[in-house]
Amino acid sequence: MTTTDGHINGHSVRKLNFGAGPAQLPYELLENVKDEFLNYHGAGANIMELSHRSSTFAKVIQDAEQDIREILSIPESYAVLFLQGGATAQFSAIPLHFLNLKPSQTADYLVTGYWSEKAAKEAEKFGKVNWVVPKGSKYQGVPAEASWKLSADPSYFYYCANETIHGIEVDDIPAIIPKDVPIVCDMSSNFLTRPFDITKFSVVFASAQKNFGISGVVLVIIRKDLVEKNTNKSIPLILEYKIQIDNGSMYNTPPTFAIYIASKMFAWIKQQGGLKAINEGADKKSSLVYQTIEQSNGFYVNFVEKKYRSRTNIPFRIVTNGVPDEKLETLFIKEAIQSNMIELKGHRAVGGIRVSLYNGISVKEATQLVNFMRTFQTNNS
Amino acid sequence: MTTTDGHINGHSVRKLNFGAGPAQLPYELLENVKDEFLNYHGAGANIMELSHRSSTFAKVIQDAEQDIREILSIPESYAVLFLQGGATAQFSAIPLHFLNLKPSQTADYLVTGYWSEKAAKEAEKFGKVNWVVPKGSKYQGVPAEASWKLSADPSYFYYCANETIHGIEVDDIPAIIPKDVPIVCDMSSNFLTRPFDITKFSVVFASAQKNFGISGVVLVIIRKDLVEKNTNKSIPLILEYKIQIDNGSMYNTPPTFAIYIASKMFAWIKQQGGLKAINEGADKKSSLVYQTIEQSNGFYVNFVEKKYRSRTNIPFRIVTNGVPDEKLETLFIKEAIQSNMIELKGHRAVGGIRVSLYNGISVKEATQLVNFMRTFQTNNS
Numbered sequence: 001m002t003t004t005d006g007h008i009n010g011h012s013v014r015k016l017n018f019g020a021g022p023a024q025l026p027y028e029l030l031e032n033v034k035d036e037f038l039n040y041h042g043a044g045a046n047i048m049e050l051s052h053r054s055s056t057f058a059k060v061i062q063d064a065e066q067d068i069r070e071i072l073s074i075p076e077s078y079a080v081l082f083l084q085g086g087a088t089a090q091f092s093a094i095p096l097h098f099l100n101l102k103p104s105q106t107a108d109y110l111v112t113g114y115w116s117e118k119a120a121k122e123a124e125k126f127g128k129v130n131w132v133v134p135k136g137s138k139y140q141g142v143p144a145e146a147s148w149k150l151s152a153d154p155s156y157f158y159y160c161a162n163e164t165i166h167g168i169e170v171d172d173i174p175a176i177i178p179k180d181v182p183i184v185c186d187m188s189s190n191f192l193t194r195p196f197d198i199t200k201f202s203v204v205f206a207s208a209q210k211n212f213g214i215s216g217v218v219l220v221i222i223r224k225d226l227v228e229k230n231t232n233k234s235i236p237l238i239l240e241y242k243i244q245i246d247n248g249s250m251y252n253t254p255p256t257f258a259i260y261i262a263s264k265m266f267a268w269i270k271q272q273g274g275l276k277a278i279n280e281g282a283d284k285k286s287s288l289v290y291q292t293i294e295q296s297n298g299f300y301v302n303f304v305e306k307k308y309r310s311r312t313n314i315p316f317r318i319v320t321n322g323v324p325d326e327k328l329e330t331l332f333i334k335e336a337i338q339s340n341m342i343e344l345k346g347h348r349a350v351g352g353i354r355v356s357l358y359n360g361i362s363v364k365e366a367t368q369l370v371n372f373m374r375t376f377q378t379n380n381s
Numbered sequence: 382m383t384t385t386d387g388h389i390n391g392h393s394v395r396k397l398n399f400g401a402g403p404a405q406l407p408y409e410l411l412e413n414v415k416d417e418f419l420n421y422h423g424a425g426a427n428i429m430e431l432s433h434r435s436s437t438f439a440k441v442i443q444d445a446e447q448d449i450r451e452i453l454s455i456p457e458s459y460a461v462l463f464l465q466g467g468a469t470a471q472f473s474a475i476p477l478h479f480l481n482l483k484p485s486q487t488a489d490y491l492v493t494g495y496w497s498e499k500a501a502k503e504a505e506k507f508g509k510v511n512w513v514v515p516k517g518s519k520y521q522g523v524p525a526e527a528s529w530k531l532s533a534d535p536s537y538f539y540y541c542a543n544e545t546i547h548g549i550e551v552d553d554i555p556a557i558i559p560k561d562v563p564i565v566c567d568m569s570s571n572f573l574t575r576p577f578d579i580t581k582f583s584v585v586f587a588s589a590q591k592n593f594g595i596s597g598v599v600l601v602i603i604r605k606d607l608v609e610k611n612t613n614k615s616i617p618l619i620l621e622y623k624i625q626i627d628n629g630s631m632y633n634t635p636p637t638f639a640i641y642i643a644s645k646m647f648a649w650i651k652q653q654g655g656l657k658a659i660n661e662g663a664d665k666k667s668s669l670v671y672q673t674i675e676q677s678n679g680f681y682v683n684f685v686e687k688k689y690r691s692r693t694n695i696p697f698r699i700v701t702n703g704v705p706d707e708k709l710e711t712l713f714i715k716e717a718i719q720s721n722m723i724e725l726k727g728h729r730a731v732g733g734i735r736v737s738l739y740n741g742i743s744v745k746e747a748t749q750l751v752n753f754m755r756t757f758q759t760n761n762s
Contacts, residue, residue, distance in 0.1 A: 015425030022637060024430045034418040038411060044396030044721070048595040048642075049405045049741075051724055084465040084597065085619040088633035092617030125615050209634055214429040216465065216597040216636030234506050236473030238466040239617060252469035253590055255597030256403060257638060261429075340425070343432055360430075 016365050019343025020164045020313060021189070022209040023358040029264050048257040052250055060256075061249065064263035071269060074198050074221060079245040081220040082259050085238065086207040087115070087188045090218060093239040094158065094184055094203060095123035097230045101155035101182065108132050108154040108181075112170060112308075113139045113163025114349065115186060120158070130154065139166035141305030145176040156182040156202060162190035162310050164210075164356070165347040167302070169310035173200055182226060190312050191219070192359060193282045195275040202226050208258060210312070211359040212265040217258035269359070278359060285357045285366035286311035292370040299377045317352040320381075329353060332376055339372050397746050400724025401545045401694060402570070403590040404739040410645050429638040433631055441637075442630065445644035452650055455579050455602060462601040463630045463640050466619065467588045468496070468569045471599060474620040475539065475565055475584060476504035478611045482536035482563065489513050489535040489562075493551060493689075494520045494544030495730065496567060501539070511535065520547040522686030526557040537563040537583065543571035543691050545591075545737070546728040548683070550691035554581055563607060571693050572600070573740060574663045576656040583607050589639060591693070592740040593646040598639035650740070659740060666738045666747035667692035673751040680758045698733040701762075710734060713757055720753050 017024040040047040043056045050056050065080045074080060083089065099107055106128040109120035113136075123129045130151045133143045150157075157177050162169045169190060173183055182202035191206030198204065203222045209215040220241070227241045237243065243251045272278055290309065293300040293316055302309065302316040317324040318332060329352055336344050346352040357366060398405040421428040424437045431437050446461045455461060464470065480488055487509040490501035494517075504510045511532045514524045531538075538558050543550045550571060554564055563583035572587030579585065584603045590596035601622070608622045618624065624632045653659055671690060674681040674697055683690065683697040698705040699713060710733055717725050727733040738747060 013420050013423075013425055017426060017430060019432045019435075022430060022432060022634065024426060030419060030427060030430075034415060037415040037418065039394050042394075044394055044723075045398060045405060046411060049398060049403060049411075051400045051403060052596065054400075054724070084467070084636075085470070086465070086633050089466070089617070089619040092619060096617070122618055125617075207634065214638055215433065215634045216639055236470070236477070236506075236617060236620060237503055238470040238473060239619075252467050253403065253588065253596045255465075255636060255639065257595055258597055258636065342425075343435070 016341045016361075016368065017343050018341060018355050018357070018361070018369065020210075020347070020354065020356045021358065022215050023211070023356065024360040025213070025261070025265070026268055026360055029268055033261070033264065047260045050256070052253050052256055057256055060260050060263050061254070064259060064266055067263065067266035067270060068219070071192070071266060071274060072196070072198050072221070077224055078198060079220075079222050079224050079227070079241070081222065081241070081244050082249040082254055082262070083218050083220055083244060084216065084255055086215070086218050087186055087205060089239060090186070090205045090220065091119045091122040092126070093235070093241065094119075094156075095126040095129075096232055096235045096239060097241060098156050098182070098184070098203075098226065099123065099127035100231065101226070101229060102153050104151055104153050104155060106130050106151050106154050108151050108157045110142075110148075110157070110159040110170075110174070111135060112142050112160060112168050113166040115163055115165075115188070116158070116160035119160065119186060123158070132157075138303075139163065139168060140303045141168065141308050142170060145174060148176060150176070154181060156184050158184045158186075160186040160188075162187070162312055164189045164310075164313045165315070165349050167304050167310040167313045167315040167354070168308045169312070170308065172196070182223075188218075189358075190310070192269060192275065192278065193312060194279045208262050208265075210356075212269070213262040214258050216255040217262055219262070265359070281363055282311045282357065284363050285361060286314065288363075288366050288370045289314050289355055289357070289373075292373050296373075296377055299381050300373065312357055314355045314357070315346050315350050315352060316355075324352060326351070328380055331380070335376060336372060341369060341372065397722045397742075397749065398724050399722060399736050399738070399742070399750065401591075401728070401735065401737045402739065403596050404592070404737065405741040406594070406642070406646070407649055407741055410649055414642070414645065428641045431637070433634050433637055438637055441641050441644050442635070445640060445647055448644065448647035448651060449600070452573070452647060452655060453577070453579050453602070458605055459579060460601075460603050460605050460608070460622070460626045462603065462622070462625050463635055463643070464599050464601055464625060465597065465636055467596070467599050468567055468586060470620060471567070471586045471601065472500045472503040473507070474616070474622065475500075475537075476507040476510075477613055477616045477620060478622060479537050479563070479565070479584075479607065480504065480508035481612065482607070482610060483534050485532055485534050485536060487511050487532050487535050489532050489538045491523075491529075491538070491540040491551075491555070492516060493523050493541060493549050494547040496544055496546075496569070497539070497541035500541065500567060504539070513538075519684075520544065520549060521684045522549065522689045523551060526555060529557060531557070535562060537565050539565045539567075541567040541569075543568070543693055545570045545691075545694045546696070546730050548685050548691040548694045548696040548735070549689045550693070551689065553577070563604075569599075570739075571691070573650060573656065573659065574693060575660045589643050589646075591737075593650070594643040595639050597636040598643055600643070646740070662744055663692045663738070665744050666742060667695065669744075669747050669751045670695050670736055670738070670754075673754050677754075677758055680762050681754065693738055695736045695738070696727050696731050696733060697736075705733060707732070709761055712761070716757060717753060722750060722753065
């Protein structure tokens with residue numbers, strides 16, 4: 001007998017995945033997908049075996065769009081697109097469409113870590129990019145706004161709301177940015193973990209495999225009027241917004257199964273109580289981990305400036321005698337695995353441990369982790 | 382109790398899908414995926430919930446690559462890539478990389494239907510395209526080679542091996558093409574339905590949702606030395622071959638679940654006896670339908686020149702008094718649905734009926750269709 005938390009005949013077979021993505025899904029969602037695997041709603045096939053032009057799949061993608069519009073109160077002036085190529089494709093699509101939006105022909109990029117750096121470098125392939133702050137080496141926070149170098153009238157301002165490797169979260173549009181500058185935001189790793197006002201943004205994009213599904217689909221929410229202003233006629237088809245808007249994300253065959261899983265996640269988020277409830281859960285989960293770090297008397301150390309600490313990705317080191325102790329970190333990861341918790345190894349760029357707390361991780365599971373952290377500290381200090 | 386052909390408690394719930402894709406998968410494959418849905422090989426998660434950097438997924442993509450290399454005898458001088466964006470992304474990636482390969486800076490495109498026309502038009506965004514034959518209007522065959530206008534030394538020659546809408550298949554590289562011209566082929570709809578010599582090609586690509594899986598992944602088999610010759614520095618990241626070759630298709634997060642299904646399909650093809658057996662099956666299935674058409678005394682009519690008849694997509698009209706009978710075609714589609722057979726409506730560009738016979742359709746199922754066709758003719762002529 002399988003229970004809803006992955007116990008089979010009393011034994012837990014389900015691993016607890018704290019990796020940076022692809023992330024674990026809510027177990028009840030997985031069971032539901034399994035239940036309809038051979039016969040989706042009487043269609044006599046799995047949803048992934050059906051034409052994207054079928055009425056059955058049309059309902060899936062329409063429901064998905066309707067749910068996400070409801071969750072985020074997205075007005076009709078914005079298009080909602082389900083595309084391929086992840087955030088990486090958007091790193092190119094954004095400058096290809098919008099670099100020349102204003103006479104300055106310059107975009108301002110706030111680089112706060114690995115992903116925004118990558119996006120800025122990609123944009124430089126296609127035109128002029130102004131780095132708002134100098135390229136960092138450590139990324140343990142965001143330089144004070146007073147030091148930022150902003151363009152006079154940039155085509156857009158770009159930032160990444162959450163950096164997964166360095167664990168830096170910018171939880172709202174920086175106050176210093178003038179209201180009339182189009183804001184483009186990569187929310188791949190914290191999308192749908194907190195409410196936000198979409199009307200403040202021109203483009204928001206997020207790949208699904210962290211907080212709302214599996215890899216293979218990226219959600220793009222974009223101001224339709226801005227797309228109409230694009231004058232670049234040499235954008236590769238697969239990156240063209242207008243053609244996908246005109247075709248309801250189905251100019252080419254969409255990744256139907258990944259969209260189906262996203263639609264399930266949107267429904268799940270609504271069931272949880274929407275973004276208000278999700279936000280509270282994200283606060284609880286991340287507070288559990290940060291408190292455990294803070295109360296560890298320097299055994300666990302997170303280097304990120306408090307104001308910019310990420311709620312979804314928490315990198316930390318285990319420190320003995322003032323220096324990171326790689327041996328102890330290796331033991332931590334090993335013993336975590338023995339306790340059924342996987343993917344806790346930090347990114348090679350920063351080392352140590354990383355705890356990712358996406359929507360598929362429950363408060364109960366985060367509690368399980370911090371209990372392990374406390375026990376590990378007791379046993380090893 | 383579920384049997385291997387989709388009967389549950391003696392009732393067939395499984396529909397027979399003759400659509401142009403996404404296509405049906407072998408039922409036993411679907412059951413196998415369902416069986417390991419909550420716990421993939423003891424990993425304690427679905428494969429789609431695991432990091433693409435995990436050893437578990439690494440084995441999936443490595444096995445997939447090894448199997449497809451074995452099936453097609455792909456030498457090490459070719460890279461095998463699992464990418465996003467379908468054939469549409471390749472329509473741009475190809476000219477962006479190779480249009481300027483030769484001093485002619487021109488690519489020859491053989492346009493035989495909807496898809497090759499789309500590819501040629503996309504290439505025109507980025508440089509000079511020579512249309513080998515004039516743009517057609519009906520596409521019921523391929524003009525005689527003697528009439529082709531080939532470039533003296535084109536950067537490459539491009540063709541689509543199978544046109545799904547018009548039902549035209551070019552089953553080998555046209556003999557007229559000089560041996561030293563790089564050949565680029567879109568095999569999306571007949572890939573893995575017949576053996577072919579990969580060493581005659583420079584690039585072959587095929588999206589998975591027809592003959593080897595689900596939508597969201599496109600396979601690209603490409604000569605590594607050709608990629609090294611690319612000098613275009615402004616190719617969007619997501620379309621860059623070299624970066625994906627260097628990173629084993631994992632420069633960005635790959636569509637893990639779609640790759641997993643493809644790996645299952647490759648294993649399934651090997652189990653069937655490889656491409657020799659698949660090829661025989663494709664011959665049998667398509668012969669059943671074409672024979673039924675030919676023996677119908679003009680009740681069913683396929684307009685494609687015999688030499689270029691597609692084995693995977695067979696469009697036909699139902700004709701009474703010498704003209705297509707849309708009323709009868711509507712009845713055909715309706716009664717087929719009542720007999721559990723779906724997606725038989727022809728593409729709006731050509732009308733009528735279309736039977737797609739991808740790898741997921743068995744000879745038995747094709748027989749079921751032609752039995753229906755014969756009965757329908759008897760009842761309606």
